[in-house]
Amino acid sequence: MGANxxxxxxxxxxxxxxxxxxxxxxxxxxxxxxxxxxxxxxxPSLSLGVVTNDIxxxxxxxxxxxxxVLDAERILAVETGCCPHTxxxxxxxxxxxxxxxxxxxxxxxxxxxxxSGGDNLTATFSRGLADEQIFVLDVSGGDKVPRKGGxxxxxxxxxVVNKTDLAPMVGADLGVMARDAAKVxxxxxxxxxxxxxxPTAATVADWVSERVMAWSHTHATPVS
Amino acid sequence: MNPAxxxxxxxxxxxxxxxxxxxxxxxxxxxxxxxxxxxxxFLRGRLHTAGxxxxxxxxxxxxxxxxxxxxxxxxxxxxxxxxxxxxxxxxEGGAEGGDDRESPWVRLDDEVDARTAAPAQREASRxxxxxxxxxxxxxxxxxxxxxxxxTVPDPxxxxxxxxxxxxxxxxxxxxxxAAAYHAISGPxxxxxxxxxxxxxxxxxxxxxxxxxxxAVAAQAHFAATxxxxxxxxxxxxxxxxxxxxPALDLLAEQHAQAEIRLFVS
Numbered sequence: 001m002g003a004n005x006x007x008x009x010x011x012x013x014x015x016x017x018x019x020x021x022x023x024x025x026x027x028x029x030x031x032x033x034x035x036x037x038x039x040x041x042x043x044p045s046l047s048l049g050v051v052t053n054d055i056x057x058x059x060x061x062x063x064x065x066x067x068x069v070l071d072a073e074r075i076l077a078v079e080t081g082c083c084p085h086t087x088x089x090x091x092x093x094x095x096x097x098x099x100x101x102x103x104x105x106x107x108x109x110x111x112x113x114x115x116s117g118g119d120n121l122t123a124t125f126s127r128g129l130a131d132e133q134i135f136v137l138d139v140s141g142g143d144k145v146p147r148k149g150g151x152x153x154x155x156x157x158x159x160v161v162n163k164t165d166l167a168p169m170v171g172a173d174l175g176v177m178a179r180d181a182a183k184v185x186x187x188x189x190x191x192x193x194x195x196x197x198x199p200t201a202a203t204v205a206d207w208v209s210e211r212v213m214a215w216s217h218t219h220a221t222p223v224s
Numbered sequence: 225m226n227p228a229x230x231x232x233x234x235x236x237x238x239x240x241x242x243x244x245x246x247x248x249x250x251x252x253x254x255x256x257x258x259x260x261x262x263x264x265x266f267l268r269g270r271l272h273t274a275g276x277x278x279x280x281x282x283x284x285x286x287x288x289x290x291x292x293x294x295x296x297x298x299x300x301x302x303x304x305x306x307x308x309x310x311x312x313x314x315x316e317g318g319a320e321g322g323d324d325r326e327s328p329w330v331r332l333d334d335e336v337d338a339r340t341a342a343p344a345q346r347e348a349s350r351x352x353x354x355x356x357x358x359x360x361x362x363x364x365x366x367x368x369x370x371x372x373x374x375t376v377p378d379p380x381x382x383x384x385x386x387x388x389x390x391x392x393x394x395x396x397x398x399x400x401x402a403a404a405y406h407a408i409s410g411p412x413x414x415x416x417x418x419x420x421x422x423x424x425x426x427x428x429x430x431x432x433x434x435x436x437x438x439a440v441a442a443q444a445h446f447a448a449t450x451x452x453x454x455x456x457x458x459x460x461x462x463x464x465x466x467x468x469x470p471a472l473d474l475l476a477e478q479h480a481q482a483e484i485r486l487f488v489s
Contacts, residue, residue, distance in 0.1 A: 055486070056484050056485055056486045078243075079243050079485065079486065079487060079488045080243055080486070081242050081243035081244065081245065081414065081417070081486055081487040081488070082414075082417040082418070082486045082487070083242055083243075083417070086242050087242075087243065090236070090238060090242075091236075091237075091238040091239070091240060091241075091242050092238065093238055093239050093240035093355040093358060093359060094240040094243055094351075094355060094488070096358070097240070097351075097354065097355055097358070
C-alpha cells in the first residue's frame with residue numbers, strides 16, 4: 001500500500017487538493033456513524049475519501065465498508081500504536097500518507113474525511129493534517145461536558161452534539177448544553193443531531209458542503 | 225557530535241515511528257515479553273541482529289549520500305533560475321526509464337530488500353522509510369533527499385535514515401548510532417504502553433545498553449566503509465552484513481495476520 005510513485009511530498013499551500021476534514025471526539029459518541037452519514041449524503045455529489053484511525057483492528061473501516069456508503073477502496077485505515085491523539089496531532093505522518101495516497105489514487109477529490117480514534121476531550125487535529133475539524137459529543141456522556149470544555153469542545157470548527165433522542169432517558173438538558181457550548185465557543189457553530197433519527201445528518205452535511213465549496217473557491221488549481 | 229543527531233534520534237520526530245513496536249506487540253501477546261528482564265532480553269537480541277543490520281545499512285546510505293555525485297536531474301539546464309517551489313517534472317507511470325534502475329539508491333535499496341527476509345518486515349521498513357523521507361525533505365531540504373525520493377519513493381527505513389542524517393549534517397557513524405538507538409527505543413516505548421511497565425525502569429534499561437549501542441554503531445560503520453572503499457570504485461555489497469533474526473521475522477508475520485493489533489508492526 002501507499003506506493004506513491006510520483007513526487008508529492010511537498011504540498012505547501014493546499015492548492016489543487018481536497019479539503020481535509022477531521023472528525024474527532026470521545027469513544028462511542030457517533031463519529032463513525034456521522035462519517036457514514038456524510039458519505040451517504042455527500043457521496044452522490046462530491047468525490048470522497050475516508051481515513052479511519054482505529055484504536056485496534058480495522059473495526060471502523062470495516063463498518064464503513066460494510067455500510068456500503070463509499071467504494072471500499074476509498075477507505076484506508078491507519079494504526080496508531082496505543083496513541084490515537086498522537087496520530088492526529090503530534091505525529092501526523094501516517095495520516096498524511098494515507099490522505100495523499102487516496103488523493104493520488106482517486107484524485108482529484110473534493111473532500112477527505114479523517115476520523116480519529118475515540119479519545120478524550122483534549123484531542124484535536126493538527127492544522128497540518130485537517131483544514132477543518134468537527135468534534136462529536138453525545139448527550140449520554142452527560143450534559144456537563146460542554147461546560148468542562150477542553151480544546152476539542154472549544155476550538156473545533158463545528159461541535160456536534162449527537163444522540164439527542166436519548167436526552168430524556170439520560171436526563172440531559174439540551175438547553176444547558178447549548179448555552180454552555182455557546183459560552184466557551186463564542187461564534188463557532190454547534191449542531192444537535194440524532195443520526196439514528198436522521199441517517200443523512202442533513203444539518204452537518206450542509207455545513208460540510210459549505211466548507212468544501214469555500215475551500216474549492218480559495219484553493220483551486222492555478223491555471224497554468 | 226552534530227546536534228541534528230538529537231533531532232533524528234528523538235522519538236518525537238514526527239515520522240510515524242510511534243505506531244511501530246518492532247515486534248514487541250506480538251512478543252507481548254505471546255507472553256515472551258512480560259516484564260523488564262524479558263524486555264531486556266528482547267531488546268538485546270533485537271539490537272544485535274535487526275539493529276546491527278539497520279545500523280550498517282544506515283551508515284552505508286549516509287556514506288553513499290556523501291560520496292555519490294548527484295546524477296544530473298532532467299531539469300538542471302536552468303538550475304540557477306529555477307523556482308524551488310515549482311513541482312519537479314512529472315515522471316509518467318511507474319516505469320521510470322532505464323537510468324533509474326542504475327541509480328545507486330535503487331541498488332542499495334535492493335541490497336536492503338535482499339537482507340530483509342520477512343515480507344511484513346519489508347513493508348514496515350518501507351512505510352517508515354517513506355514517512356521519514358517526507359519529514360526529512362521538509363526539515364532538511366537537500367538535493368540528495370530529492371534524488372532519493374525521485375528514484376526510490378518508498379525507500380527502506382535505513383536508507384531514508386542514512387540520507388536524512390547526511391542531509392542534517394551528521395556523519396555516517398552518527399547515522400549508524402541513530403539507527404542502533406532506533407532499533408531499541410521504539411520497541412521499549414511500545415512495551416511501556418502495552419504492559420504498563422515502569423517507564424523509569426525501562427529507561428534505565430536503555431541507559432544500560434549505551435555501551436552496546438556504541439559498539440554496534442562502530443562495527444556497522446566499519447562494515448559500511450568496507451563496502452565503499454573509495455568514491456570512484458564500485459560498492460562491495462558483500463561487505464555489508466546480512467544478520468537475520470528468524471524469531472523477529474516470525475513475530476512480524478504473525479503480527480501482520482493478527483485480528484487485533486495496536487501497532488502497525
